[in-house]
Amino acid sequence: xxxxxxITGIGVLAMLSEIxxxxxxxxxxxxxxxxxxxxxxxxxxxxxxxxYSDMMYFDNYAIAFSGIMIITTLLWFILSAGYLKDPEHxxxxxxxxxxxxxxxxxxxxxxxxxxxxxxxxxxxxxxYVMAASNKTELRxxxxxxxYFMLGAFATGFLLFGIALIYGCTGSFNLQxxxxxxxxxxxxxxxxxxxxxxxILVGLSFKVSAAPFHFWAPDVYEGAPTxxxxxxxxxxxxxxxxxxxxxxxxxxxxxxxxxxxxxxxFSAMSMLAGNILAVYQKSLKRMLAYSSIxxxxxxxxxxxxxxxxxxxxxxxxxxxxxxxxxxxxTIVLALTKNGNEHLSALKGFASVNKFQAFIVTxxxxxxxxxxxxxxxxxxxxxxxxxLKSDYTWLVMIAVISSLIGVYYYFKVIITIFQPADRxxxxxxxxxxxxxxxxxxxxxxxALGIVPGLLIYLI
Amino acid sequence: xxxLLMFIFPLLGMLAVRLVSDRKQAAKAALMLSLIPLAxxxxxxxxxxxxxxxxxxxxxxxxxxxxxxxxIGVDGLSMLMVLLTNAxxxxxxxxxxxxxxxDHKNYFSLIFFMxxxxxGVFTSLDGFLFYVFWELALIPIWFICLLWxxxxxxxxxxxxxxxxxxxxxxxxxxxxxxxxxxxxTHSFDIDAFYALxxxxxxxxxMFWAFFIAFAIKIPVFPLHTWQPDTYTNAPTQGTMxxxxxxxKMGLYGIIRWMLPIFPEGIAEWSWLAISMAVVGILYSxxxxxxxxDFKRLVAYSSIxxxxxxxxGIFSLNLVxxxxxxxxxxxxxxxxxxxxxxxxxxxxxxxxxxxxxLGGIAHVSSPFAIGFxxxxxxxxxxxxxxxxxxxxxxxxxxxxxxxxxxxFAGMTVIFGAVYMLRxxxxxxxxxxxxxxxxxxxxxxNEKTLLVIISALVILFGIYPKPLLDIAEPSLQAILLKAxxxx
Numbered sequence: 002x003x004x005x006x007x008i009t010g011i012g013v014l015a016m017l018s019e020i021x022x023x024x025x026x027x028x029x030x031x032x033x034x035x036x037x038x039x040x041x042x043x044x045x046x047x048x049x050x051x052x053y054s055d056m057m058y059f060d061n062y063a064i065a066f067s068g069i070m071i072i073t074t075l076l077w078f079i080l081s082a083g084y085l086k087d088p089e090h091x092x093x094x095x096x097x098x099x100x101x102x103x104x105x106x107x108x109x110x111x112x113x114x115x116x117x118x119x120x121x122x123x124x125x126x127x128x129y130v131m132a133a134s135n136k137t138e139l140r141x142x143x144x145x146x147x148y149f150m151l152g153a154f155a156t157g158f159l160l161f162g163i164a165l166i167y168g169c170t171g172s173f174n175l176q177x178x179x180x181x182x183x184x185x186x187x188x189x190x191x192x193x194x195x196x197x198x199x200i201l202v203g204l205s206f207k208v209s210a211a212p213f214h215f216w217a218p219d220v221y222e223g224a225p226t227x228x229x230x231x232x233x234x235x236x237x238x239x240x241x242x243x244x245x246x247x248x249x250x251x252x253x254x255x256x257x258x259x260x261x262x263x264x265x266f267s268a269m270s271m272l273a274g275n276i277l278a279v280y281q282k283s284l285k286r287m288l289a290y291s292s293i294x295x296x297x298x299x300x301x302x303x304x305x306x307x308x309x310x311x312x313x314x315x316x317x318x319x320x321x322x323x324x325x326x327x328x329x330t331i332v333l334a335l336t337k338n339g340n341e342h343l344s345a346l347k348g349f350a351s352v353n354k355f356q357a358f359i360v361t362x363x364x365x366x367x368x369x370x371x372x373x374x375x376x377x378x379x380x381x382x383x384x385x386x387l388k389s390d391y392t393w394l395v396m397i398a399v400i401s402s403l404i405g406v407y408y409y410f411k412v413i414i415t416i417f418q419p420a421d422r423x424x425x426x427x428x429x430x431x432x433x434x435x436x437x438x439x440x441x442x443x444x445x446a447l448g449i450v451p452g453l454l455i456y457l458i
Numbered sequence: 459x460x461x462l463l464m465f466i467f468p469l470l471g472m473l474a475v476r477l478v479s480d481r482k483q484a485a486k487a488a489l490m491l492s493l494i495p496l497a498x499x500x501x502x503x504x505x506x507x508x509x510x511x512x513x514x515x516x517x518x519x520x521x522x523x524x525x526x527x528x529x530i531g532v533d534g535l536s537m538l539m540v541l542l543t544n545a546x547x548x549x550x551x552x553x554x555x556x557x558x559x560x561d562h563k564n565y566f567s568l569i570f571f572m573x574x575x576x577x578g579v580f581t582s583l584d585g586f587l588f589y590v591f592w593e594l595a596l597i598p599i600w601f602i603c604l605l606w607x608x609x610x611x612x613x614x615x616x617x618x619x620x621x622x623x624x625x626x627x628x629x630x631x632x633x634x635x636x637x638x639x640x641x642x643t644h645s646f647d648i649d650a651f652y653a654l655x656x657x658x659x660x661x662x663x664m665f666w667a668f669f670i671a672f673a674i675k676i677p678v679f680p681l682h683t684w685q686p687d688t689y690t691n692a693p694t695q696g697t698m699x700x701x702x703x704x705x706k707m708g709l710y711g712i713i714r715w716m717l718p719i720f721p722e723g724i725a726e727w728s729w730l731a732i733s734m735a736v737v738g739i740l741y742s743x744x745x746x747x748x749x750x751d752f753k754r755l756v757a758y759s760s761i762x763x764x765x766x767x768x769x770g771i772f773s774l775n776l777v778x779x780x781x782x783x784x785x786x787x788x789x790x791x792x793x794x795x796x797x798x799x800x801x802x803x804x805x806x807x808x809x810x811x812x813x814x815l816g817g818i819a820h821v822s823s824p825f826a827i828g829f830x831x832x833x834x835x836x837x838x839x840x841x842x843x844x845x846x847x848x849x850x851x852x853x854x855x856x857x858x859x860x861x862x863x864x865f866a867g868m869t870v871i872f873g874a875v876y877m878l879r880x881x882x883x884x885x886x887x888x889x890x891x892x893x894x895x896x897x898x899x900x901x902n903e904k905t906l907l908v909i910i911s912a913l914v915i916l917f918g919i920y921p922k923p924l925l926d927i928a929e930p931s932l933q934a935i936l937l938k939a940x941x942x943x
Contacts, residue, residue, distance in 0.1 A: 370597065370623075371590040384634050392631075399627040406620055414612045417605060452521040 002052055002059055003041035004067055005110070007034060008103045015096035027095055028085065032078060034099075039071045055174060056113045061458045063110035065315055066242040070109070073234045073322045074102050076436050080330055081227035083430075094134060098231065101127035105239035109246065114163045114173040117243060121159070121207070124239060125152055128232060132224040144223030151206070151216045159203025165196030166251075178251040186254060197252055197259055204247075207240040210296045211269035218277075221289030226336045229285065230329035233292045234322040241299050245314055248303060256306045264304045264394050270297030271401035278408050283341045285332050287408060288325070291367065294405060295321050301382045301394060309385030312455040316381055319454060320366060320374035320447060327363040327440035330433045331356075338427060343412065348420020349427050356429050357416050359441045366444050368409040369402055374447035381455060460502075461516040461530050464540065464577050467495040472570035476563045485554050488566040492548040495573065499544045508534050509930045512583070520587070525637070525645035529584040534931030538783060538924060539580035539710055542790050543703050547573045549909065550698045553798050555902040557694075557805065565606060565695075568598040572699055579707050585633045585646040588715065592707065593626055599692075599699055606693040614687045621684040625671035632667030636719070651719050652938055661723030668716050669731060675708030676764050678731070679738025686745075689757035694801035697753070701760045701793040706786045709764065712771055713779065718938035721774075728772040732858070735769040736865045738762070743872030747879070750811050753800040755880055756793070759836065762869050763789050769866055770851030774941055776932060778854020783928045784921060785847030788835065791917075792844060795832035795910040803884070806897055812880060817889035821896045826885050828907030833881055835914035837873045843917035 011034035018027045042064050051058050077098070078085075085091050100123060107120030129152060133145020167173060169192050170181040182189060202213065209217040221229045252259060274294025281287035299321075302314040331349075335341050350357035366375035379402065386395050420426060429437070447453060471491035478484040506513060512531040520526045532540065551569060559565050575598065578591030596619065603615045633646070639660075640650045656664065674681045689697050716724060724731075742761035749755040767785050770778040802825065807815065819826035831842070838844035848870060856863035899907070917924065 365597070371593045376590075376593075380630070380634075383631070384638075387631070387634050388638055395631055399624075399631060402627060403620055403624050406623055407616065410616055410619060414604060414616065418612070452523070455521070456523050 002050065002057065003045065004038045004064075004071075005103060005106050007038040007041055008071075008099060008106060010034065011038075012096050012099035012103060015092050015099060019092040024092055027092055028078070028082065031095055031099065032075065035071055035075050035078070039068060039075075042067050042071065051112065056116045057107070057110050058112035059110050062242075062246065062311060063106075065454075065458045066109040066238060066318070067106050069315070069319050069322060070102060070105050070235045070238055073238070073326060074098070074231075076323075076326045076439060077227070077231055077234070079432055079436055080230060080326060080333065082432060084225060084227045090134070094131070097127040097131055101131070101231075102235065105235055108239040109242040111243070111246070112175055114166065114175070114178075114247075117247065118160065118163060120239075121243070122156070124236060125156065125207075128228075128236060131228045131231070132220055134228065135225045138223075138225075140223035141225060144220045147216055147223075148220045155203045155206035155213070158199045158206075162196045162199030162201075162203060165192050165199065169193040169196065175247065175250040179254065182252065182254045189255075194255075194258070197255065198262075200247070201259065201262065204240065204244045205266055208237060208244060208296045208299070209293050210266050210300055211273040211293060212266070214270065214273065214293045214296075217293055218286055218289040221292070222283065222286045226285065226329060226333045229289075230326060230332075233288065233329075234325050237292065237296070238318040238322055241296075241303075241314060241318060245303050245310060249306060249310065253306060260304050260306060260389075263300055264391060267297045267300035267304055268394055268397045270294060270300065271398055272297075272404075275401040275404040275408075279404060281408075282343060284335060284343045284346070284412070285341050287343065288328065288332065291405070291408070292325070294401060295367075297401070298379060298382055298398060301386045301391070301398060304391060304394065305382075305385035305389040307385055307389055309381055309388060311458050313378070313381035313385050315458060316374070316447070316451075316454045317378035320378040320444070323440050323443045323447075324363045324366045324375060327359065327437055327444075328367070330429065330436050331360060331427070334427045334429055334433070343415055344421075346412065346415045346427060347418045349416040351420065352426045353429055356434070356437055359437045360416055361413050362441055362444055364409045364413050366448075368406045370406075372448040374444045374451075377448060377451040377455075461514040461532075463498050464495065464502075464530075464581065465574060467491075467498055468570045468574040468577065471495075472567045472574065475566040475570065478563075481559065481562050484562050484566060485551070485559075488551045488554075488569070489548060491570070492544075492551050492573070495544045495577075496548055499541050502532070503537065503541065506532070506537055506927070508927050511931075511934070520584075523643070524586075525640070525643060525647070525650075526586045527584050527647060528587060529647060530578075530581045530587075531583045532581055533934070534927045534929065535710070535713060535783065535935070536581050536931075538787060538928055539706060540577055542706065542787050543573060543576045543580065546698070546702050546790055546794055549794055549906065550695050550702070552902065552906050553698065553794075553801065554695060556900045557801075559606070561605070565602070568602050569695065569699070572598040572602075576703055576707070580710060583648045585637065585648065585651060585715075587646070588711075589626070589630055589633055592629075592711075593623075595704060595707065596622060596626075599696060599704060602696040602699070603688060603692040606696065608691045611691050614691045618684045618688045621681075622674055625674035625681075628667050629671035632664050635667070636664065648714075654719065656720055656722075658722055658726070661720035662726055663723075664720045665716070665723030665727050668711070669727070672708040672711045672716070673731075673734070673768075675711075676705050676768055677708075677761060678734050678765060678768055679741055679761070680734070682738065682742070682761050685761060686754055686757045689760070690751065690754045694797055694804070697757075697797045698794045701757075701797065702790040705760075705764055706790065709767055709771065709782065709786055712768070713782070713932075713935060717771075717774070718935050721939035721941070724772065724774065724939075728774065728858075731772045732769045732855070732862055735765040735772070736862055738765040739769070739866055739869045740872075743869055743876065746876040747872070749876075750813060752803055752812055752880060752884065753797070755812075755876060756796045756800055759796075759873065759876065760789075760793055762873065763836075766848065766851050766866055766869050769862065770854045773854045773858035773862075774936070774939070775854050775857050776929075776936060777850050777857065779932045779936065780925060780928060781847050781850025781852075781854055783932065784924055785844070785851055787924060788843040788847045788914075788917060791910060791913045792832060792836045795907075795914070796836060798906060798910070799829050799832065802899070802903060806895075807892055812883045815884045815890060815892050816887040817885070817893040818896050819885040820889045821893050822898060824904050824907065825899055828904075828911050829881065829885060831911040831914055832907075833877050835918065837877050838870055841915070841918045843914050843921070845918060846921045
């Protein structure tokens with residue numbers, strides 16, 4: 002809870018900084034505040050306190066996911082230092098991102114559907130604005146508008162679903178919904194099932210799972226690169242953590258009914274994301290499709306719904322977020338050169354020897370090759386799904402992983418190719434090197450000591 | 459504890475070789491560093507008792523609650539494979555002497571990293587660990603092929619990687635499945651796998667999950683299509699690593715991870731596996747005859763040789779298995795030798811067509827003699843190392859089915875045809891223009907040819923030490939597979 006208060010506090014502070022003219026101090030203050038929030042999260046470990054007549058529940062699950070999101074946001078701030086230097090809007094951008102992090106923390110710690118919805122909206126509205134934050138760029142406006150329209154639509158589904166569930170059970174509380182489902186297991190009305198479906202649709206949109214993924218490539222490509230980085234890491238982690246929390250607490254009794262539906266979504270996401278990513282020339286758009294594919298893998302953890310699910314999702318979210326932040330530093334460098342095409346990375350290794358090594362590790366991790374973090378993430382997800390007898394889903398995951406290797410390795414091949422003669426070579430600024438180092442250390446550490454996270458929660 | 463030295467020395471080599479900037483010095487340093495693991499292996503060999511079961515055991519939890527351990531151990535079979543790896547790596551590094559290698563630091567580092575992963579594959583006694591090393595071995599060789607390979611390497615290496623990874627992922631699913639069958643909190647320990655009681659149907663499925671992974675690596679027809687391009691395109695040392703050591707991962711995997719765990723699955727499908735291997739032998743021999751490029755010819759001949767090894771192993775008897783192990787060693791030595799000869803030719807005649815050569819024997823008799831000896835080893839002439847292995851393999855296969863043995867036996871005839879023809883075209887006949895400009899062999903080239911020739915003859919005349927090391931462990935494996943010896 003202190004974590005949430007600290008985060009909200011920095012958000013308010015950031016907005017005040019515009020009025021009281023201490024804009025210069027806001028960047029260090031945000032970093033310090035986030036570190037403080039992280040410290041609070043660690044201090045809350047194993048306390049399991051419920052707040053506000055059981056509206057929020059800070060269990061280890063909430064804290065672990067909050068931790069990942071705060072660390073990612075910290076890295077994000079370093080990544081976006083240049084972008085935030087906007088003379089007009091530094092404090093606004095900072096505040097929006099911090100508030101959206103607050104929404105994300107609410108989304109992983111709710112114990113009540115109203116809190117879930119509020120968290121989701123806090124997160125989303127900030128992101129709608131951020132997606133359109135590059136006001137003079139047409140595509141950024143398009144991205145913001147598209148994201149807002151479709152997002153609002155999906156939120157409508159979600160809200161309608163919540164209403165139907167409430168109509169059946171008379172409660173927003175997760176545990177009471179679960180109790181209702183188990184008490185009336187023989188006579189659950191169709192309305193309840195309809196509610197689950199609508200919530201499922203709304204959440205699938207938020208995590209950009211197929212067949213609700215169509216907004217993702219355009220929004221990811223159009224939004225300013227730092228915002229895309231944030232969307233594909235923190236937003237995704239929060240949405241998945243909320244997804245699993247809701248379905249594992251409230252609807253776990255009906256798992257046999259909804260798991261096959263999510264399994265189909267999962268299979269579609271993996272195949273659609275990976276196959277379409279192969280054809281992309283822009284690195285940023287390729288990452289958008291790859292994030293759809295990763296949504297498919299993460300859905301497998303929810304489909305499995307057994308003792309592996311939480312740990313597998315945590316490891317996956319961590320591996321994916323860290324890897325994405327790393328690769329977006331490269332995308333940002335490309336954006337700066339004005340050419341986001343993959344081919345612009347030719348000759349990268351000849352200028353940036355060590356960075357090329359790190360990019361290789363990140364790509365191995367995203368592709369799921371041992372012994373880096375991404376492999377163990379995939380391994381846990383696969384094991385969980387096999388344990389719940391979803392062999393067909395695992396086979397599809399295997400096939401789509403192979404397709405994934407194709408385009409991830411194309412990145413590696415490209416960076417080691419010699420540069421074209423007139424090409425502008427990619428340069429990585431120092432503070433981005435710091436991110437790459439952190440990313441490499443975490444990715445390797447999660448690979449060499451994979452037990453760190455899996456049994457944390 | 460000194461088990462871990464097997465892993466520490468290659469890693470040390472990987473880092474230490476980066477300290478040397480001068481190219482010539484770096485190659486020398488790399489050779490010295492690669493002799494340390496060899497010395498370590500020989501030291502372990504002196505302490506090794508063939509009848510002692512698994513030795514030098516090191517068992518430490520990696521992810522305790524997932525039942526994953528870092529379990530390393532060496533039995534007779536592993537000992538030979540480790541010996542093969544650590545003996546070939548110095549030869550492979552030695553073959554870079556007198557060659558221009560760009561970016562040599564990374565090159566040698568990757569070779570040492572490869573050695574590290576290979577040792578891991580050959581000594582892991584935990585399914586998960588085995589898989590991790592198995593994949594790990596793919597990364598350095600992929601980079602060696604990608605960064606130092608010939609034209610069109612991006613496409614070929616990507617095909618190679620995805621091809622082999624597709625098999626590996628199937629194996630991963632198989633491993634997880636076996637893991638979930640183990641009782642209690644589940645375990646990847648090989649002993650837990652040995653203790654499993656699987657139904658016939660489960661065994662059949664497991665057979666395919668593992669067999670495809672191993673068959674791609676070996677490669678067995680019709681899963682060999684990545685091999686000729688990759689071998690031809692890779693730099694010489696990469697090809698040596700691939701054919702000399704890496705493909706033995708697949709054969710080793712069959713013996714260690716398939717025979718004892720699901721013998722009934724093998725019994726059900728071995729006819730198909732052997733047929734595939736035998737068809738592969740005939741097909742690739744025919745392809746080898748048609749090749750113009752010597753390196754590609756050797757690549758195809760390699761498919762034929764390892765096809766015979768696979769067939770012999772699947773015939774499920776002690777002679778076949780022993781022959782397989784002996785031939786794995788012999789093929790490793792011969793493949794490194796043949797690819798070194800290809801490298802000598804390639805270094806002097808970059809355009810590769812054998813027809814333009816001829817009469818080199820008139821110019822360089824050391825080369826002619828070295829080539830001849832290695833070639834005879836490859837075509838399995840008695841008193842060379844190839845003979846004893848192929849003879850035992852064919853005997854084993856004969857016990858399984860005389861017909862199969864008859865077809866597979868043609869590999870010896872075909873082998874003689876394409877190898878001797880290649881020798882004739884390149885070395886004999888009229889002295890061609892190309893031959894007159896043949897640069898004499900350097901001291902290092904001569905030395906390497908002498909070492910390899912010596913190994914060919916030594917193990918041809920006296921293979922008994924190798925057989926003695928392997929036999930008890932192979933008997934134990936067959937016993938677990940329920941085969942009466």
